[in-house]
Amino acid sequence: MKEKSVKYCSLLGVAGLMLAPMLSAAPYQFNESAYRQDVKTLASDQFEGRAPLSKGELLTVTYLEKTMKEIGLAPAFGKSYLQKVPMAKITPTNPDMQLRIGDMTFKLADDFIARTEQITKQVDVKDSEVVFVGYGINAPEYGWNDYAGIDVKGKTVIVLVNDPGFATQDPNVFKGNAMTYYGRWTYKYEEAARQGAKAVFIVHETAPAAYGWNVVRAGGTSTRYTLVDKNDNMSKVGIMGWIQHDVAQKVFAKAGIDFDQIKHTAEKPGFKAMPLHMTANLTLKNHIERAESHNVAGLLRGTKYPDEWIVMQAHWDHLGKEMVDGKEVIYNGAVDNASGVAGVLDLARNFKALAGEDAPERSVLFASFTAEETGLIGAQYFAENPPVPTKQIVSLLNIDGMNMGQGVDYILRYGDGVSELEKYMADAAKKQGRHVNPDPRPQNGLMFRSDHFALAKEGVPGLLFMSLGDTDPDYIPHKYHQGADDYEAGWKLEGVHQDLDLISDVIYKLSHNRDWPKWLEESDFKKRRAQDGR
Template sequence: MPSQHAVLLPENKDIPPVKFLINTSLLSCLLALAGPALAAEPFILDDAAYRRHVQTLASDEFEGRAPLSHGEQLTLDYLQQEFKRLGLAPAFGNSYLQSVPMAKITADQSMQLKVGELNFANGTDFTARTQQVVPRVELKDSELVFVGYGIKAPEYGWDDYAGVDVKGKTVIVLVNDPGFATQDPALFKGNAMTYYGRWTYKYEEGARQGAKAVFIVHEDAPAAYGWGVVKNSNTNTKFTLVDQDNNQSQIGVMGWLQYAAARQILAGAGLDLEALKQEALKPGFKARNLGLKANLVLNNQIERAESHNVAAILKGSERPDETLVMHGHWDHLGAAGEEGKKEILNGAVDNASGVAGVLELARYFKELEGADRPKRSIIFSAFTAEETGLIGAQYFAEHPPVPTAQLVSFLNIDGMNMDKGVDYILRYGDGVSELESYLSDAAKAQGRSVKPDPRAQNGLMFRSDHFALAQQGVPGLLFMSLGDTDPDYIAHKYHKGADDYDPAWSLEGVSQDLSLISSILNRLANNNDWPKWLEESDFKKRRALDGR
């Protein structure tokens, strides 16, 4: 007999709720005609289970799910319990957990930056931190060099470091990239930020060039956030991975400069910042040795600890070595505020909603039987410390349970649409990889359109866990709904105490998007495709090293 599921029609003020039956076998056939290689049984959201996951993970008891906290242990216990209940095997040998070695670095905030006769105040004029696991980092009469955007991008014919030696020196660079500054679509990617515009790249390139410190000049629009975000993110305890050399290959000082402070420094060298910004918009920009010296001392308190990634695996029926990853980061920000006035930041949408989605997709694929069972393996994962720099994802990417050459793709949920469904799906990136065609096909099968990222200038494609896998050559898709369906979310809930579970959520958007994701996963899990990078990039070069 054809299988059937009860479905509740969306409520509105004129039509009472009506329960009716869908012949899901017939629906499956219709869906199969709309898109290739879809499952015989379509995804149906278990509303009660999904709500239970979000409500539990985002409860005050879990204390905001900060890494290295009691909330982490509760989260790990819950996720392992759920994977066991579903009957999924551990992804890391005989364990669901992957230890992630981390350092907790707290810099003494009484530091001052001195440039010649000028003194700058920490938090007000500048911020500085390090990921080197050492008790002290010092800039002592460090020569200052202005290097435009600090970009070395052969594919764009761009090299701000050409003809200048910055070894052991302090570099000042502009935020974002020339495409955003000019809004010229022929320059880099115009309004859409490239990775060359991300602050992480600026520090990485500075380290490759041998610089001792990099200070990024902050401006609200190209940074996509105000100075308050920079200050709050860089003047407190930070986490980092630890390598065998205590991260000595990384830049010594990761700094930001208030625009007014940067202008004052350059004026001290007889230069005008606005004029230099205009020069830096053209290829062939010549770096300027400023003839000034910087002095700064970072005194750090170091603690070492281990956090954990969590993952389970569903082995493929025919090609178990070929593996997909379905993911959502489990961590959030813990609590904020002074002792006695702390507010728990529960992160219900960001990202208990995504972890709950991963658990629901794990249930769905585990229940598929016979000919419907995926031919390739699927790892269902939740990583630590996404909010503090993709740390868990980076460790997983560098120490995967299967070689990266066997990872087909990485699908990442970082915040779901918890309310009404919409007639579109957001696409992060454009012309990046062949996975974009999978997204288009799945959206079309649902009668939806693909809408480009409305905040492409913010570089969201580089700010969630899939990016760490991209750096190892594994193509991915980001599914994120933070603010596009709830305009109030970014302003009043994102990374704030108001991001709590709400029993009034309809979950129509969740059901809609998880159905779309399940169709993409199922297609990839049963075909022979290895989605390729489309544009020339380090990601494409890295994938080629794996023979893909």
């Protein structure tokens, strides 16, 4: 729906946020020509799809550094605009790999996938006992522990995808249809590692996973990137795997158990993990390459509270290029996420131009992280190695794709009742005559799948702004993560202007008040923030 009257001039009032005296900011000035040029350049074939550790990365970070200097931002990392991110490129080398469970043998890609983030040329799973641990969740705040009473050290665990809330559709179980972090595959692997498991296999089903086996297959049989810690990631689980639903049925049937019946038992509190009385065997071989990618960031120092930072960011990377049916395809990622990076740069231009009482009192960091598409790697490194302690970071605002078409009368909110930042969004939208719409697909867990989540794990609340395909119904089915995500001269950019105006309002408020937005629901994120005294 096209908005009939969009006011692009924010009325940046800050009533009720302990601000004295009352201030109003200058209107947000959208520099359309500069925005178009940034998107067009970053999404050009010359940049080769902006893959980390490629020629495209060098061109991208050089362009961003140059632009930040021209805007007048200060280096964010000491004397540098670049933060080195140690990464490894892990490529499987045994495509004939097989998984044996009991006396059954399963085929890579068709039946299962297996990869690792451990920096090692070979991972061996030998005669590892197989245990079914339900959803593989240990969540004290929900009174839930699938690992209670079972020792899985050195064992292979099979877990269900998503969480019990989605399975039951009961709003009183976890968060009902809306995925919690406990439903994300990343959590399943993290928790299994904490429990000492050797291997994890998640049972794939399309509805709770929110994507088909083709997505799992592509991600599990090709080159992957990972962040490298001081211990070469050896604290992570050895095998990160998935199995097809029918494979699970066969394995459980061999153990004398009806899989589709027992998984419903796992939806209820008090489920007890079950040894399947068979063993797993698998050998994974890899080729390892180490290299450094880069986060890029410039700082606008606050006039009164320079040690308190607001982070505004969008990931710069995309999928690079590859040969498809004998032809080179470049994944230029114009909307995802050159559009967001250009938005961050335009916000930086606006805030740098503010003077006097309008100039931010808190510092604002304008950043662009690497390797979001391969697992939030740049964001994770930034979160674990921030230029200031996390207790000094007020919040993170994250753009992951913008509405390149006409304006709309809503803004999407990812998460509900998560943090006080949601009120900032709602207030800014109201000034524009817009309303807040909830995430139309909460079961997909988008809140946990973009860069703001890395800082959330360190206790810093954030907001995700994602408007992929808002006015282009062709985008998701035919352009998203495909070669057709290119710059288009015919874009109206009303939606971009509209959303940047809203984001500007939020940043302005946060930069002129003494508020530290709080987490609203009990979570590990809230506990982590409390450790920082916030």
